[in-house]
Amino acid sequence: MIDLFFEFFSLADPNVRYVLAGTILLGLSAGSLGCFAVLRERALVGDAVAHAVLPGVCLAFIVAGDKNPYWLLMGSLFFGWLSMLVMDIVIRNSKISPDASIGMVLSVFFGLGVVMLTYIQSTGNVNQSGLDAFLFGNAASMLPEDVYVFGFVSLIVLICIAVAYKELKMVSFDPQFAKSLGYPVKRLEFLIATLLVVTITAGLQAVGVVLMASMLIIPAAAARYWTDTLHVMVITAGVFGALAAVSGSWISYSAPAMPTGPWMVVSAAIIFAASFLFAPKRGEVGQWFMKRKNSRKVNEENVLKTLYHLEEADGNQGRIRTEKDVLKRRNMKESTLRNILKKLEAKKLVTCYQGSPNGYLLTENGRQEAARVVRVHRLWELYLTERLEIKGDHVHDDAESMEHVITPEIEERLAELLGHPVLDPHKSRIPYGNPKPKEG
Amino acid sequence: MSAAFWVILTGSFAAAACALVGSFLVLRKQAMLSDAISHAVLPGIAIAFLLTASRNTFPMLIGAGMFGLLTVYLTEFLHKKGRLKHDSSMGIVFTTLFAIGVIIITMFAGQVDLDQECILYGEIVYVPWDRWIWFDMDMGPRAVWILGFVLTLNVMFVSFFFKELKVYSFDPQFAAAMGIPVTLIHYMLMGSVSFSTIAAFESVGAILVVALLIVPPATAYLLTTDLKKMLLLSVLIGVLSAISGYYLAVFINGSVAGAIAVMTGFFFALAFLFNPESGFFYRIFLKSEQKKMILEMGKPSLAKKQS
Numbered sequence: 149m150i151d152l153f154f155e156f157f158s159l160a161d162p163n164v165r166y167v168l169a170g171t172i173l174l175g176l177s178a179g180s181l182g183c184f185a186v187l188r189e190r191a192l193v194g195d196a197v198a199h200a201v202l203p204g205v206c207l208a209f210i211v212a213g214d215k216n217p218y219w220l221l222m223g224s225l226f227f228g229w230l231s232m233l234v235m236d237i238v239i240r241n242s243k244i245s246p247d248a249s250i251g252m253v254l255s256v257f258f259g260l261g262v263v264m265l266t267y268i269q270s271t272g273n274v275n276q277s278g279l280d281a282f283l284f285g286n287a288a289s290m291l292p293e294d295v296y297v298f299g300f301v302s303l304i305v306l307i308c309i310a311v312a313y314k315e316l317k318m319v320s321f322d323p324q325f326a327k328s329l330g331y332p333v334k335r336l337e338f339l340i341a342t343l344l345v346v347t348i349t350a351g352l353q354a355v356g357v358v359l360m361a362s363m364l365i366i367p368a369a370a371a372r373y374w375t376d377t378l379h380v381m382v383i384t385a386g387v388f389g390a391l392a393a394v395s396g397s398w399i400s401y402s403a404p405a406m407p408t409g410p411w412m413v414v415s416a417a418i419i420f421a422a423s424f425l426f427a428p429k430r431g432e433v434g435q436w437f438m439k440r441k442n443s444r445k446v447n448e449e450n451v452l453k454t455l456y457h458l459e460e461a462d463g464n465q466g467r468i469r470t471e472k473d474v475l476k477r478r479n480m481k482e483s484t485l486r487n488i489l490k491k492l493e494a495k496k497l498v499t500c501y502q503g504s505p506n507g508y509l510l511t512e513n514g515r516q517e518a519a520r521v522v523r524v525h526r527l528w529e530l531y532l533t534e535r536l537e538i539k540g541d542h543v544h545d546d547a548e549s550m551e552h553v554i555t556p557e558i559e560e561r562l563a564e565l566l567g568h569p570v571l572d573p574h575k576s577r578i579p580y581g582n583p584k585p586k587e588g
Numbered sequence: 589m590s591a592a593f594w595v596i597l598t599g600s601f602a603a604a605a606c607a608l609v610g611s612f613l614v615l616r617k618q619a620m621l622s623d624a625i626s627h628a629v630l631p632g633i634a635i636a637f638l639l640t641a642s643r644n645t646f647p648m649l650i651g652a653g654m655f656g657l658l659t660v661y662l663t664e665f666l667h668k669k670g671r672l673k674h675d676s677s678m679g680i681v682f683t684t685l686f687a688i689g690v691i692i693i694t695m696f697a698g699q700v701d702l703d704q705e706c707i708l709y710g711e712i713v714y715v716p717w718d719r720w721i722w723f724d725m726d727m728g729p730r731a732v733w734i735l736g737f738v739l740t741l742n743v744m745f746v747s748f749f750f751k752e753l754k755v756y757s758f759d760p761q762f763a764a765a766m767g768i769p770v771t772l773i774h775y776m777l778m779g780s781v782s783f784s785t786i787a788a789f790e791s792v793g794a795i796l797v798v799a800l801l802i803v804p805p806a807t808a809y810l811l812t813t814d815l816k817k818m819l820l821l822s823v824l825i826g827v828l829s830a831i832s833g834y835y836l837a838v839f840i841n842g843s844v845a846g847a848i849a850v851m852t853g854f855f856f857a858l859a860f861l862f863n864p865e866s867g868f869f870y871r872i873f874l875k876s877e878q879k880k881m882i883l884e885m886g887k888p889s890l891a892k893k894q895s
Contacts, residue, residue, distance in 0.1 A: 186676050191673070194679075242866065244614075245614075248614050250619075256849055259847070259849020259850050260850050260853075262843045267841065365676055405694060405695070413684060414684065417687075
């Protein structure tokens with residue numbers, strides 16, 4: 149296994165070089181181009197075009213009489229184009245929805261291709277064997293000239309994306325706006341469509357009809373979890389596509405019976421699953437941690453606030469409070485409260501006095517933090533009653549959630565807007581930290 | 589009875605069964621689900637094949653049905669949890685499942701006499717020779733029985749739940765508010781799509797199934813706004829495509845399944861171009877008429893100014 153590994157990655161075998169170069173180029177260009185298709189909700193157009201080029205392949209074969217890659221490319225380009233045109237005409241001129249048009253073009257064009265394929269087979273042309281490798285792809289049999297065609301196509305695709313990046317970005321996110329800015333939207337859409345058709349046509353030989361669509365969709369969808377910036381997404385998707393290509397080629401090299409295309413797709417799917425779960429921020433696990441962190445912050449702030457309220461009630465900042473005191477004012481589980489108090493102690497926001505029962509006292513920092521939460525709460529209540537004219541008895545619940553969300557900047561604006569008020573709608577004092585509020 | 593008769597009958601049954609459930613897919617704007625399901629059932633078929641070591645249809649139906657529903661579920665899951673667009677999540681799910689299916693088949697290539705190509709193209713021409721022998725009686729081609737059974741199920745499903753399906757396809761929110769179990773109806777519909785797909789699959793192939801599910805209903809949708817008429821029309825168009833497709837295939841000596849798909853496309857093109865109420869040419873005609881009218885309306889005022 150290890151030997152095989154080195155054998156593969158040392159690239160000593162020329163065949164490995166061709167296959168690897170071809171699939172990586174495919175993964176790179178399909179991945180990055182796929183971002184635009186996915187963002188424009190045209191993910192399945194790629195699938196339809198991939199199927200729709202079959203008649204073109206057959207026609208090229210009938211005309212040229214053999215499997216000349218250039219003729220095949222021309223034929224598929226033409227039919228790929230035609231399929232996009234038909235889809236567009238049907239969507240624009242009838243009540244048929246986009247998805248139904250995509251499905252129709254896919255199946256009818258493919259049916260036409262199958263008819264032509266069977267016609268070729270029935271004429272008994274010896275050279276036709278391998279035409280149906282087109283359906284499932286056969287990366288392992290890639291020849292140097294295939295790789296050249298491929299490399300050329302990928303290079304063009306990548307250059308086009310780089311050069312027209314700003315325009316493509318505009319058109320992907322807001323075609324109307326792009327139009328109003330004077331961008332040639334029609335021509336840019338034409339460009340995207342052409343690049344799509346070219347990439348698909350070139351890629352069919354490696355991964356086949358069905359799986360070509362996945363190389364456009366999966367890396368792009370996976371990259372979306374890692375970033376909110378388009379150019380980072382495009383690059384990431386390209387890298388994911390290339391990674392899937394390396395992994396697929398390696399698997400089919402180490403187990404020769406295994407097909408390259410499907411393993412590329414499965415590798416891409418694994419990358420997708422990993423992104424879906426583990427990408428920071430947007431990934432599932434990351435989101436779960438964020439949620440937990442948030443709820444912990446809310447709980448901590450609530451306990452601090454309760455301690456502050458207790459001090460406020462009897463005006464005694466030196467008195468030690470027990471868990472029972474807190475629970476009387478705030479409904480929560482005893483075990484949860486104990487945990488939170490421990491965390492607050494670790495953060496030096498409360499001091500714990502051991503005993504039975506344990507007693508707690510706010511530290512200076514803790515008091516300031518608690519005062520901040522209370523201040524935001526009361527400012528928000530005041531804003532709701534004064535500015536939005538909501539009744540005083542309706543504002544508490546809203547403030548209860550807003551107090552955890554409002555940032556210091558917004559708090560500042562609120563205080564300014566309300567003229568640094570002293571009392572909230574329930575006549576409680578609004579505690580200000582430093583600097584001290586103006587009197588009056 | 590002649591072979592041609594059985595082939596046409598099989599094709600017509602498949603077309604009718606698919607048109608009935610396909611109409612709702614087209615109305616719900618979920619037409620591509622048929623493509624997704626028809627590809628994603630491959631691992632189900634392969635696994636059923638491996639487990640039972642036979643080409644028995646029943647386990648294959650179960651396996652395919654399960655993977656069909658799995659596709660629907662995973663697509664929904666990624667759409668909701670993964671915040672992906674519907675088409676992206678569908679594309680991810682079905683291509684991955686299809687790839688897994690191909691891998692399983694190649695892995696057990698020795699044991700599995702399952703041809704990827706036959707799944708894609710179907711082998712409707714061999715239908716008349718695959719007979720169902722029951723108590724030493726020759727009951728006729730097996731595929732005809734299977735498709736007939738699925739067609740009966742679909743007819744029962746659609747006529748029994750017609751009202752529910754109607755409300756569900758046009759206004760799911762309202763359907764939910766009326767107390768119609770929307771999720772149940774949705775999964776039942778998807779279940780029958782899966783069953784029709786897999787039943788039709790064996791004889792007509794994966795891609796033709798997509799054509800039969802989408803194209804005749806879309807054609808009927810262009811021609812009428814009445815759901816009942818649309819269902820009947822789409823069945824009729826499907827059956828017509830099956831018959832004419834067969835003769836087209838015989839004429840050019842090509843694949844029957846492919847020819848049927850081409851014929852569905854042909855009928856759609858006819859409806860799209862020449863439909864008297866909203867067809868392509870009619871619209872062009874209308875536009876030029878409007879232009880004329882506007883010009884006509886402009887003339888008198890011009891004349892007035894001159895005089």
